[in-house]
Amino acid sequence: AGAANAETLRLAYGTAPVSADPYPYSDTQTGSLSEHVFEMLVGLDDAPLLAKDWAWESDKAIVFNLRDGVNFSNGAPFTARDVVYSMCRMMYRVDGKANVVTSALGPVTNVVAVDDHKARFETTAPYPIITQKLKFLKILSAEAAGIEGDIAFDQDGDCGISASYPSQADFDAGSAAIGTGPYIYESFQATGDANLVRNENYWGEKPEWDRVEIRSVPNNGARIAGLLAGDYDIIERPSAEDLQVIERDPNFAYSTVPGLQTIFLVLDTNAEGAAGVTAADGSAPLADVRVRQALSMAIDRKAITERLFAGNATPANQFAPSYMPGAPEMPELITDLDQAKALLAEAGYADGFEIELNVPADRYTNGQLVAQAITQYWTRLGVKVTLRTEPWSVFQTRRTEGQMGVFMYGWGHPQGAAQLISGAFAQRNDDLGLGAANFSSYDNPDFEAAMQAWAVEVDPARSEELIAKAMAQSVADLPGIPLYYNHELWAHRAGIEISGGAEGRTVATMAHSR
Amino acid sequence: MLLHIDTLSIGYELANGRELEAIKDFSLALDRGQIVGIVGQSGAGKSTIGKAILGLLGENARITKGSILLEGQDIAAFSPRQFATIRGKRIGYIYQNPMTALNPVLSIGEQLIETIEAHTPRRGKQARDYAIELLTGAEVSHPEDRLSKYPHQLSGGLCQRIVFAIAIAAQPDLIIADEPTTALDVTVQKAVLGTLKRLASQENIAIILITHDMGVVSQMCDEVYVLLRGQLVEHGPTAQIIGAPSERYTRELMAAIPSVEEKRPRFDVLDAFAETPGRQRGLDYLRSGIAAQDQGGAVLAVRDLSKTFKGKKGRAGDFKALDGVSFEVRRGETFGIVGESGSGKSTIGRVILGLVDPDPGAIIELDGRPIGHGDRRTLSRRLQCIFQDPYSSLNPRMDAGTNITYGVVAAGLVPRETAQALAGDLLEVVGLPRAVAAKMPHAFSGGERQRIGIARALAYRPELIFCDEPTSALDVTVQAEILNLMKELQDSLGLTLVFVSHDLAVVRQMCDRLIVMKSGAIVEAGDAEQVLTEPAEPYTRQLLSAMPRFLRSAAAAS
Amino acid sequence: MINFVLRRLGQSAILLAIMSLLVFVGMYVISDPVAVMAGEDATEADRAALAAAYGLDRPLPLQYLAFLGNILRGDFGTSFVYGRPVLDLIFERLPATLEVVFLAMVLGLVFGIPMGIFSGLNRKNPLTRLISMVTTIGYSIPNFWQALLFILIFAVWLRWLPATGRGPTTEVLGIQLSLLNAEGLRYMLLPAANLAVALICMQTRLARSGTQEVMYQDYMMFAQAKGIAPRRLIGRHLLRNILIPIVTITALELGTLIAFSTVTETVFSWPGIGKLLLDSIYRSDRPVVVAYMILITLMFVLINLIADIIYAVLDPRIRYS
Amino acid sequence: MSAIKLSAEPSRLDPLLAPFRHYPAAIAGLVGIVIFALAALFAPLIAPQNPFDQNQLDIMNGLLSPMSEMMDGRVSLLGTDAVGRDILSAVLYGMRTSLLVALLAVGIGLVIGVVLGLLAVMRGGWVDAIIMRAVDLTVSFPGVLLALMLLAVFGSGVDKVILALAIGIWAQNARMVRAVGLSEMKKDYIAAARIGGIGDLRIMFHFLLPNAISPVLVLMPMAISGAIVAEATLSFLGVGVPITEPSLGLLISNGNDYLLSGRWWISVVPGLVLVLMVLCINVVADRLRDHANPYLQVRG
Ligand SMILES: Nc1ncnc2c1ncn2[C@@H]1O[C@H](COP(=O)(O)OP(=O)(O)OP(=O)(O)O)[C@@H](O)[C@H]1O
Ligand SMILES: Nc1ncnc2c1ncn2[C@@H]1O[C@H](COP(=O)(O)OP(=O)(O)OP(=O)(O)O)[C@@H](O)[C@H]1O
Ligand SMILES: [Mg+2]
């Protein structure tokens, strides 16, 4: 591997990237596409990328030392000014719309180019997860945008230059899509098809492929067929089922890595009752922790991952992949129908109760099958389950409106083990960035205290302790039920080797010809 | 020998699985330049023979026996592909029902020119010129304009002439002319027949002429074949058959020919229809209609009736089919409308019946009251119509019986339970077996269709019937029966008839008063006797003189 | 005729108003764009800002009026999702849809009508039985199945044709077309065939049943008696008389395929507008959906108007005043 | 003349069966329809498993190939799907939903479409204009959007699916009947009926309808198979049946994911049932149409 390859690499994505503009869209595929062209200070794997290193100067300021000798694909050198410019752009809301991490970087009060290769981020309060958030700040070239002189950061991103920000159309046309990454934009179409060519002047290891062609093939069957037909070299997210075909065929292979996404159920623990959950006596069954434990215990996670995913998923024992850095050690969640029934009886629901289980129809791999499996388990427990599946947009709307007492959800960001619990179970606190998606009505003082402390803890070791505490508490209380961790899968022709990342991005740099 | 039909038998398989033997052991021989006539009862199988010669029998027909030799080749055994080589080119066919024979969605020009191009080397403008020549030869006025017209824009007679022109376009060896002049006025008929005769004598073309008109037969044919219920009754030279028929049926046929020379109270009939209880019931039904109360004055008054058909190309394309027509019809009379084909006779009917809106200013009164649009439904029991083209006026997806009685049942005139019996009775009244009530319209012969139409109109027991060529497809015996029935109803119930016909002999026998029409206007009006015996207008005189005479005396003499 | 057309267009103006209102309200009840667009960790303030930015905080009637005002100024709005003018999005993808639908339509007519007429004429022919069987199976196999089968057979096993995507295009007057490009055409064949199967079946069956009625009419007998060539007999006399139902279904299917051939577009990753609509509905991208529906309604109105005019051309007895 | 009657008494079914006499293919179709209908009707009695009862399902029984043994020792004749549903049982149960939905939707769509189409022809003028513009509106309206709207306003349920599908079907029928009717309307037999004083309704149903409905009937079997498949799409959207009670269409589309990997039975079995069902309906419908065609009333 490593040798320059005079070949074209053809990638098939499962969803169309929306734009070549890396800022407004947070979906995986738009991220995959822009990862070819743009780089961040901090790599997705937490390793330094455009920053050589970083350190907290005070508990409200962090300084990044930038890599030397990096040039944008138009030849302009990469400097701290570009970091400031990119931060400005990130904070700027075009038509009021926030960018990928605009809100998350809200605590940043100032960004200063200390010198050409040193950038300082200042925050209102200690904001330890800023490095996590900066994984999403793609560095743009100020020069390419035609910005002269120094740039003064402000929180609105106006920075005195807002008028000259390139538009999305400029990115899509390629003129603004200038980054430091291994590949250069050639063309992008709104249908999600993109062509890239090698950046000959890339600062790092020489990119392997001459050309990268990205096509979007949302239909699973068609994607795998496209691979088999020789239309593509690599396809992302083949279905577990289709891997059988790949295994049988010596011309093809697949590769898998445990992913970042945790699939779990959210339970509304509100004592007043939960939408769609009804008990004969009018009580709120989900408010009782024994009921929640029973529901969790009834589920055979191993059966799900083995039977429905053919092993390409890991049974979850907490709300973040246990194999992720920073995830605490937790015991396995046991399956025991008898004990579950006993718990249910103990809670006064020996005759069961009714649950409407909400699942997005078109969102999660095998989501519908998993939902049916859970329906089976819970029915066996004596709970009457009505399975409701609907398109993501409808699901999302009803969820936001609080119309769901029990729903399936998936959460996976390369932002550390506390992401999920801090957003889904902590009380809402916009200043600390906690509980933005809390639909569980979970309220446990110990958990809460741990989360609030974690939010401002800059010491990594302390932080990990707090996460472990909060995680243990939430797994004990089960405001949600962890199910499994998704694995990322790629199928490809046999002549290629793949080293994909847990975040599941499909990029040319992960492919090496054998 | 150009054509030799030898002991031919043809059967039709019916929907109920039975077989109708339409032709039994029919033989015929024909040479170039010869004209033979086939006459006989309506439904006798005349058209079936014609179709068999061209291989156009429907899927349910089967040639069970015999052969048809065209110059020694047995075409009865031909494949469709082989037939394609003789149709049009060697055998021309004048279809019996001119108004349904033309494709409704193609222009006249196209239908004519495609035939020319198929069989002659003429192309483009040459073909078009030849088409115009053919139309002129068929006595079609304004032939250029007609080319761009569609069949529904033409009168029955025009359609017939176009069918004629198409059939002779290729100057084939043999022309089968199935009732080629039923819709033509006598002057045009004379010209058309003249053309046929000339083709036979000059071009040496053989012609099979199927007709009911003995006058035509006597003038045209060298030999005559008489057909009854699928069987050949007799055949022989024209003079012999007409002058000294040996078979009873032929004699009856000759006797039933109406005369234009004198008016008699009834047509001569020789019991063409079997007297059955059903027929009697049917007649009783008709006779028990409500007698019309004579309120004095005209039943129907038409004043200043004009009709302009809008053309495609603005005003220039407009066509004035009726121009200021006024007349009155008295109760209980038969009011004749005769005249040139295309002069607007049918259009008058269509306007009266509310199928076509007249130009503004026209007044149509029934019993002194103008007919409004809203009255149409209640009018049905007073005003009925026998269509010139009986076939297209029958619902193709209803059997004959239902076609006859559907309306009267719907109008509440007859209880539903008795409808079926009534249909059978009325079929017998018009001389058809009651069993045919279950047949679908398309499986009837031309004359049979016409009689179904008559039965339907009669079923209403209306006060007035607009009869548009009601018996043009009927042989004289059947015609006599039916016209007599009408006369009888007229006498007993005061039935009023508006009678359109080209057959002046029939007109003479039927009509009390008449109008003579030409180019949409009335040229002469008055007492029928007077107009027909002492015509005032040259056009009327011309009509009378063009009439093919069947001279009983002359025939008898020879 | 001109009056007729003008009146029709007048009617469609009302239709467009109704349609836009229906879709506007419909999208409102289905899902909330803010809920769909806002990120997972969006704060209340973020959501409010988002709603305000898109005018979604105003009462629905006001939003609709504003939308109407913009339309009258020729502004169909900007996609919530793509942040681009919706007309750009639609017209960018339109050629891809049009050309594949066009090809499918042609296939449908070219195969369907002759097969139908053949089976109508030769009722007892074994080939007729075969055609009947195949067409029945053809339309009872679900579209997505067929698509996958096509891919398996022609792309995976035989490797004759590419499985997915649009392939190279040729630019004609600023429009990207695959049709004029041998390689591009290869990409088009499978999706077009997938659309065409149902069309072929429909046209075959309509042509067959029409033939079985028209063939027995007197005028067909007479036309045969005239001895004109079979080609003309069928191509002119018969065809003209069976065409009305065929034109009707062609018009309806033309519109439907252009607007909604989402399954085919999805399975073959054909970048057409049907998929854009589906995605936009799912993503709650109201401006795209509303503009799309307005255009589609307009298209259907026009197509059906043309069909109505064709009826009158086909059958001179039909006249519109 | 001397047709020998085998049965002494003409049974009451005779006129109903008449069209099929001498047509073995059509009889086979009829028998097929009866079998399918009975199978659907008595599914609970025939099916080895109640696939809607979650207690009887286990994902551990998932993806078994035909003739394999399930955990409880029973043999699954046609295999199981991913969540352990016995395919044979699922197909039997799924057919009930699908047949109900498709027949009702097509039936309603047919009746409404034909009646409105005929009305448009009969009345013309503004009645025609309103009906036809309603057609324009309906055909332009995407089914997905309609279904989601119904879902949002009325909630889910089979009745909504039927409604949504019928709305899609009526418009096509209305336009078809109108187009053909326009032509028929100008023919003389209608004029004769008018003169005969036959009321508009009767003209509509006894004169126009039989002469204009043929193309609609031609498309009917297609509409049925279309509806069965479309129902699956709507169920996927959450409008129709829950995925725990899959219809035939849903089974096929779910099984689609397993086609490549060689677990063909999951979608091929329900797919074949659909094809066979439509084939039977089609053969019978064709025969009935031919039988009603006056020009073909001979044995062929
Ligand atoms: N397609 C058919 N199916 C069944 N019976 C038919 C069919 N065509 C004709 N017939 C019957 O065959 C007989 C002969 O019909 P044909 O048309 O030859 O009579 P025709 O002598 O021409 O009578 P007309 O003078 O009334 O035209 C009639 O009784 C008719 O009802
Ligand atoms: N719908 C129409 N459009 C245009 N012209 C028409 C239309 N109907 C009839 N005509 C024309 O009007 C004239 C009169 O037609 P009509 O049918 O009344 O004639 P007719 O006297 O009944 O002739 P025939 O004796 O040949 O039946 C003809 O020249 C015909 O071409
Ligand atoms: Mg005849």
Ligand SMILES: [Mg+2]
């Ligand atoms: Mg006339």
